Amino acid sequence: MTVNVSESEEIILTAGKRDGKAVVRLDRRHAPEVQGAKIHHVTHGPYKGLLINKKAHNLENGDPSEARLEFLAYLINKDQNNAPVQDAWNLRFWFRGKPDGLAKKRAFTQYFQDLMRPDNFPKNYMCFMKKAMVLMKSYLLLKRVELEVDQVNKVATPEESPKIKSFVSLFTPDIYQYNFVPEISMSNKTFLTFMVKAKCDVHVALSATYGELHKRTIEVLIGGEGNTKSMIKDGVEGSIRAEALTANDLRYFWMSWGNHCIEVGRGAHYGEGRFLVWDLPDNKKLTCNRGTGDPGTLVQLMKELERTRHVREVEVGRWMRLQHEAQNGTTHEMKMVREMPQLTSREQPTVALVTSLYCEKLAMDAMIEDKVTFVKYKTEVRRSFLAGESQVYTVGTIGRFKVVSTKLARYPTSNQAARISAENAITRLLGIFSKIEHVFLVGVAGGVPNLEEPSQHVRPGDVVVSMTSERNDPMYMHCASIHKESRGRLYSYKTRAFSCQNKILQNVALSLDSIVRSEWMKPRPWELYIDEALEQLNGQEIHFKRPSSDKELRKLRLGGNVISFEHPMATSKHDMRVNAPNVRHGVIGSGKLISRAHELRADFAKRFGVRAFDLDFEAVLESLEGNRNESFLVVRGYHEKA
Structure with a gap:
């Protein structure tokens, strides 16, 4: 603040x-x-x-x-x-x-x-x-x-004046509604001493999970039924597990939850004056004893991020990451919706931008004008929402085209759940925005060096577009399995090739490339837009900076040997531009089996004309095919860590 x-x-x-x-x-x-x-x-x-x-x-x-x-x-x-x-x-x-x-x-x-x-x-x-x-x-x-x-005048007894390190005063309204108290840290604690000033009905909830009040909570009621009874309940408004008659002159209390036992006592001295005890059954022990970690610490962190406008709590225990406002005054409205609003035919986007990383979506959104982001969620689909399936859509314009951007879910490994999530995200996108004709799969990837042909060499910061010299050649090649031949060091690959029937995006890209080469425009037209986007992205917590590629020493590990080399020299002004993005055309490759092996990557790239390797987007492309989308383009920027 x-x-x-x-x-x-x-x-x-x-x-x-x-x-x-x-x-x-x-x-x-x-x-x-x-x-x-x-x-x-x-x-x-x-x-x-x-x-x-x-x-x-x-x-x-x-x-x-x-x-x-x-x-x-x-x-x-x-x-x-x-x-x-x-x-x-x-x-x-x-x-x-x-x-x-x-x-x-x-x-x-x-x-x-x-x-x-x-x-x-x-x-x-x-x-x-x-x-x-x-x-x-x-x-x-x-x-x-x-x-x-x-x-x-005299040293007070512990009951009258406890040894208290600090007080946190809380004033609560006269309603039966719980509020999380981040000021009180419960890390590595098993008891709490507190003072209450109230007419009756003091409710305290102990929970190992933030927001789960009814299912995973122990509720303690002090001074219930006209300040005559106190009790321990199994969950908020749950079954009574322990009960005792209490007088109406109590002020100091202590409460403990160690050793799988809930205890409540009167007075300021922990362990004395016990009047409520409940030994937790086996099905409740994990709820209140999850090791020494403090679940509230994570909530405190999220609340702090919410205060600094990095996240927003869309419902109890569920947060959404927020984008920072652009530095140039560009407005970006964000709306929480349970159902996407009905867009008129003129408002419907015809172009979709699909990314897999948060930073990639930020970069795409910086290119969009007059944008509105819709965060779609439903309480009854908590499992899919927690799994991270994309429910965030940014709608706006790029030039004269209406566009929508969204981000796929991130999973630690490429597994069946990730495939299903990616397929669902594309199906949902094309279902909500029925006018989409063209899809761009945009993000970062690992580039493929080519020392023999400078015009095809990919440096950090360069861009690879999924086009080939032959119109009917595949644009994307996925490696499903590898078989090593019995003789020599040859490999055979089982692949899945993807291409699209509608070539309008490829035609536009080829036309733009032809114009640039004939007129030798400097700077290239897209570089102006990149500079404008970078200015907007200055306010983000993620640092956007083009990697240096001038005479940078590279290393590859081939056959157990480390080979060092410098980027090749350009033979013409069209081959390579230093400290500026070069656009390369070629196949985008993928496959977990070849992603970590330089020797296999080099062999696979040479055999199929691959210019960059990305994450496994096979499920996304299969979903596009299944939804009869016939116009897509894969655009990848070479980042060394991709």
Whole structure:
């Protein structure tokens, strides 16, 4: 969270009494808001900006504090023969703006740690107050801090005043609705001590899974049925597993969940005053005891990402990644929908852009103007939604064409589930947008070097388009299996070739290539659009930068030997352009069996004219064929890590 601060801000100390206790209030005020008649002292020099008000007879309560800390201080009174003195301190905090719970917790706990740092701990009350004021100047999130101190005549019992590291104050409305509390970290904990101030019906839910309140939750009810009963329930509003009569004067409680047992007790001392016990059955043990990991930590992280607008929680426990706004002011509207809206015939896209990586979709979306992203999801299809099947569609225009972009699901390995997901994504895309005529499969791939023919050599940053010199040759070649011949080092491959009947995209690409070669345009027309897109992508957390390809040393491992070489020299100005994308035409290859073996890749590429190897898109192309799409083009940018 960004906080704007003015140089004219002052930190004002006001001392007074409230309910018989000494209170010191530190307020952050702008200079015009300072009441000069109340000022007693103005500091100068290194302490400029600190003001001290005249003593107030009675400090009003004001708004409830948003957080607080309590601690006991043990002092020695030198004026009374070093008699021990015990002070009970209460620190209350108010914040400027509307920070989330995690930001508040970080601010006030770090402030307290700096205030109590032992290497420069204040020697007396006045030094303590001065340090509190100086620190507040640097903690810009704090709007007000109150320090309340009360001398204690005797050491309090643990029941009356527990040893508490920090308090997190929560104010909940009078409705039966649970709220996740990220400020309270439960990592490696098996019990919790808390104080309750309520008329009746205190509900606390223990869950190992965020959002699963009814199925995977233990609910503790304190003061139910008119503040006469307490109970443990198996799930929210579930069956009662333990019950006890309780009085109406309870304040401090503790709750534990270690050793497969739920326990609840009265008082501040953990382990004493137990009045509810439930030994968990076998089917419940995993729910509350999943090792030492803290499931809430992940939720805290997601909430922090949501605060910084990296993700958005579309429903409880399910988040969607958000794209950052473009730096040039281009608007990008995002809509959550359970069903895709009906588009008119003029609004229907005729071109689809399909990617497999998030960064690839960002790059494609940067080329689209007047775009709107629809996030389609349904609660009843949680399994497919969690599996990552693409339900995100960005609709807009490129030039005079209406386009839609989407991203396939990512799976750790190429398996049957990944194939089904890819096929479903294409079928769903063509079903929702029935006017689609042309499909571009766009993304990154690994390029194939060609030292003998510079005009076919692929460098990092170059682009390969799935076209061949012969119109009817395959555009995409998938390797299904490999057989090594009994003699020599020859291999035979079982392949699946893909080509499309409609050649309109290939014709456009060939025409553009012919124009560029005849006119020798510099820069090429598409480079202008690439530069505009890169300007938009500057605001993304992913770094988009073209890899350097000038005289870069390359290495290949062939037959157990590592061969080093430099990129070949261009024989003509059409062959190769340095530090600019060269466009190559050829077959795109794929296959898990050859993807990791350089020797097989080189042999397969030479035999079938392959210019780049990508992820396994066989299922996508099969789905295009099955849905009778007869116009597609595979476009791959060579990235070394692909």
